[in-house]
Amino acid sequence: MIRLSNLPARTLKAIGTVFNGFDGALIIDEKGHIAVITENYADVAGVDPEEVTGKHVLEIFPKSRMIEVLTTGKPIFAELWEAGRETVWVTRVPIVSDGRIIGAAAVSVFRYMDEAKRFAKQLKNMDSELEYYKSQVRKLSGARYSFDAIVGTSAAISIAKTNAQRMTRNRAPVLIVGETGTGKELFAHAIHQASSRRDRPFIRVNCASIPDNLSESELFGYEEGAFTGARKGGRAGKFELAHGGTIFLDEINELPGNIQAKLLRVLQEGEIDRIGGTDVSLIDVRVISATSAHLNELVEQKLFRQDLFYRINAFILVIPPLRERLEDIPLLCEHFIDNCNYELGTAVAGIDRKVLQAFARYDWPGNVRELRNVIQRACLNAGSDIIKTSHLPFESIGRKGTSASTDGGSLEEYLAGVEREYIVGILQSVRWNRNRAAEILGIHRTSLYAKMKKYGLLEQ
Ligand SMILES: Nc1ncnc2c1ncn2[C@@H]1O[C@H](COP(=O)(O)OP(=O)(O)OP(=O)(O)O)[C@@H](O)[C@H]1O
Ligand SMILES: [Mg+2]
CATH class of the missing domain: 3.30.450.20 (PAS domain)
Incomplete structure (x- = not known):
């Protein structure tokens, strides 16, 4: 030894x-x-x-x-x-x-101790920076709203909230269905926020507003030289940007047919390949889609792929229209008045009972968004008063089922009122399918958008 x-x-x-x-x-x-x-x-x-x-x-x-x-x-x-x-x-x-x-x-x-110490310090700094960025991701890159931000105590909205909360526990695809302005986006944010993906990106894609020929690169990215005008170094698509997080496919019913096929592949295989690229990358993205049109009808009419429909609707979350939860209106009014006072600098103290009564008789085709827009305009008119009937915009608030007001107002206002009602009627008859509504109205889809925006039926 x-x-x-x-x-x-x-x-x-x-x-x-x-x-x-x-x-x-x-x-x-x-x-x-x-x-x-x-x-x-x-x-x-x-x-x-x-x-x-x-x-x-x-x-x-x-x-x-x-x-x-x-x-x-x-x-x-x-x-x-x-x-x-x-x-x-x-x-x-x-x-x-x-x-x-x-x-x-x-x-x-x-x-090498000096370097080692510097390195350790750098790591520590990076750690706290990372924490900071994570919190910024939460704040900026996407999901701003939690379940607490969804105002309402009615049975209808409470059921929707409970259902949505159940959907936060796994990554199965969610399809949110509801009329325009019911709060679909709000729910999508809240689901992401309450899920384990909250520190990762929440990326929204508006399927209705991406031009048809570009939407493929928008969604899946492209490699350098894929087409004329392609950026040097290529570009990541929304799916790649959402890696680890959630992608919100808003207005999925408007997705062009060729993209539907590609999306289906991504969802089935969990892989994407950029346009002009040869490499395939694996992605881990939760898909939440929203539609204001009835997708099953589009499927019957062969306008939406049935296999894709089944892929995206593991969970279906139905958001009820405002007219089915009228009892939420007072709380929502209070919420929007507070927002206006804060954001627009008004000092509105409340709302007249008569106004609330009129609101309860109205059918709110533009749902919560319409209510928000009405309150915003009324706040600006009211200043530091309480909101009274006279502060309401020309819309047929409180005159459910009748045509536009005949008691005063300019011709322009009268015509706008009629136009709005007609457009809303057509939209309702085609279940908010904007392509078909535009066809029936004989106007281009973009001018229908412009009008919907003007009448508070779209995000401002
Ligand atoms: N329950 C609610 N509480 C507070 N704010 C709400 C509620 N529901 C909707 N809103 C507000 O109403 C507006 C419209 O909501 P959102 O954009 O989520 O609707 P949407 O269903 O996505 O509409 P669209 O189909 O037109 O895109 C937003 O400003 C949102 O913050
Ligand atoms: Mg929306």
Whole structure:
């Protein structure tokens, strides 16, 4: 059996020479006596190597942990250690021969300590920066609304909320169905926010507003040189941007046929390939879609692929129209008045009972968004008063089922009122399918959008 204490001085010196190339090394024998100490180490520790060789390690370095390693046989890796005038990283290991511990060795690093410390500090900074960005992602990149932001206590909205909350626990695709302005987007945000994906992006794609020929690259990205005008370095599509998070396919009923096929593939395989690219990347994205048109009817008419329909509707979340939860109106009014006072600087103190009564008789074709727009305009008119009937816009609020007002107002206002009612009627008759409504009305889809916007039926 080898005994370090028996080795000739020449051999120990040879071992020391081997270790001299390292920053520092110290070897003790089975009795704890220093067998080898490199010049480097002795220098940093401020001792004379000749003098300390053969002495007990604790006599020279009273706080040394070498004896611990010798007796337990357990190594101590990469520990920060004050050695004389330097702080060093030191690793200590037992020396084992024929199953017996015959000594212990320590190797230390002190040359790169400044860099190591800087590196550790950098990591720490990056960590806190990362935390900050995560919170910003939550705030900016997408989901701003939680379930708490969905105002209403009616049974209809409470059921929708409970159902939606159940959908936060896994990543199955959700299809949100509801008339325009019912809060579909709000629910999509809330589901993302309450899911484990909340720190990852929430990316919204409006399937109705991407031009047909561009939507493929918008969704799936493209490689450099894929087509004329393609950006250098290519571009990531929305699916890639949403990796780890949620993609919200708004107005999915408007998705062009060729893109429907491609989307189906992505959902089936969980893979995307950029246009003009050869590599396929795996993606992990939760899909939430929304539609104000009845998709099953579109499927029957062969305007929407049935296989895609089944892919996206593992969960169906129905958001009831406002006329089915009229009891939420007072709370919603209060909420929107608060918002106006804050954002527009008004000082509206409340709302007249007569107005609420009129609101309860109206059928709200533009749903919560229409109510919000009505309140906004009324707030601007009311200033610091409470909202009264006279502050309401020309719309047929409170005159359910009748044509536009005949009691005063300009011709322009009257015509606008009639136009709005007609458009709403047509939209309702085609279940809010805008392409068909535009066809029936004999106007282009974009001018239908413009009019819907003007009449508070779309996001402003
Ligand atoms: N329950 C609610 N509480 C508070 N605000 C609401 C509620 N429902 C809807 N809103 C507000 O009404 C507006 C319309 O909501 P949202 O955009 O989610 O509707 P949508 O169903 O997506 O409409 P569209 O089909 O036209 O896109 C938004 O400003 C939203 O914040
Ligand atoms: Mg929407």
